[in-house]
Amino acid sequence: MNAAPPLVTRFAPSPNGWLHLGHALSAIIAHDLAKAGGGRFLLRIEDIDGPRSRPELADEFRRDLEWLGLEWDEVPAQSTRLASYAEAAADLKARGLLYPCTCTRSEIEAAGALPGLEGLIYPGTCKHRAPDPSRPAAWRLDAAKALAETGPLVWADDLAGPVTVDLSGLGDVVLVRKDLPASYHLAVTLDDAADAVTLVARGADLFAASHVHRTLQALLGLPVPRWHHHPLLMGEDGEKLAKRRGSPALAERREAGEDGRMLAGQLRLQQLVLGT
Ligand code: GLU
Numbered sequence: 001m002n003a004a005p006p007l008v009t010r011f012a013p014s015p016n017g018w019l020h021l022g023h024a025l026s027a028i029i030a031h032d033l034a035k036a037g038g039g040r041f042l043l044r045i046e047d048i049d050g051p052r053s054r055p056e057l058a059d060e061f062r063r064d065l066e067w068l069g070l071e072w073d074e075v076p077a078q079s080t081r082l083a084s085y086a087e088a089a090a091d092l093k094a095r096g097l098l099y100p101c102t103c104t105r106s107e108i109e110a111a112g113a114l115p116g117l118e119g120l121i122y123p124g125t126c127k128h129r130a131p132d133p134s135r136p137a138a139w140r141l142d143a144a145k146a147l148a149e150t151g152p153l154v155w156a157d158d159l160a161g162p163v164t165v166d167l168s169g170l171g172d173v174v175l176v177r178k179d180l181p182a183s184y185h186l187a188v189t190l191d192d193a194a195d196a197v198t199l200v201a202r203g204a205d206l207f208a209a210s211h212v213h214r215t216l217q218a219l220l221g222l223p224v225p226r227w228h229h230h231p232l233l234m235g236e237d238g239e240k241l242a243k244r245r246g247s248p249a250l251a252e253r254r255e256a257g258e259d260g261r262m263l264a265g266q267l268r269l270q271q272l273v274l275g276t
Helices: 021-036 056-067 082-094 105-110 143-150 184-194 209-220 250-255 260-274
Strands: 008-011 040-043 098-101 138-141 154-157 161-164 174-176 199-203 226-230
Touching: 008 021, 008 199, 021 040, 021 056, 021 199, 021 226, 021 250, 021 260, 040 056, 056 250, 056 260, 082 098, 082 138, 082 174, 082 184, 082 209, 098 174, 138 209, 143 209, 154 209, 174 184, 184 209, 250 260
Parallel strands: 008 040, 154 226, 199 226
Antiparallel strands: 098 138, 138 174, 154 161
16 A cells, blocks of 8 residues: 655745745644644745845744744755756756747737736747847746646645646746746746655745646656645735735844744634635
């Protein structure tokens, strides 16, 4: 009899801004799901966002998690894994599933791109032309070719139930950035597989991204986790909580002497209200 793989969840913050309450909720949910199932909770620092990444924030994140009373195992940060991203990208390119794109954001806007689930849907300008070698190129996933290769796919979300992969709201997403060997989508999919994550718990703002991640798992032969996209904490203005909208950073509350475990308890209660 094959035993089910052990339950592994993760929290994967990017050190390009302080953690706030919404991050605390995500971390607590991922932590508690792992602990309740006798599994492991991982911390992975997603630090490849070049100029926006501030490595010193990673230490603040560890202090925040400790302050909330969470226990974790830390796995290597993304910046140590660039070779694996390049290898997967080379494989996808060799199979003709990626195409180079030299468009700038303003060119994409000017081409009349429609808004999608994650910003504008790329109108495919570079798909049918030879790239100008003098301009830096990103590499996009050819969604039509990917679908032809994978056939219909489904992924399982704890709250939403079975979801059929549909890339039409996302278009041909970038998998290799102009300045990096991966985009968020490629890096996070490879990392979750490398870290043997079995349950991806994160905010519902990343729900649409899972269509891409499930597609990549199929294309690259990676194990398929379960997902748990939890509802987001909203501010009184109905907007997502973020520091720029007045929600104080966890570090600020910690340094002001607030009790982090008590805050975690309140967030757990709130979770019951949100129905996560
Ligand atoms: N690094 C992402 C963020 O901070 C989260 C990625 C994920 O959970 O998949 O928003």
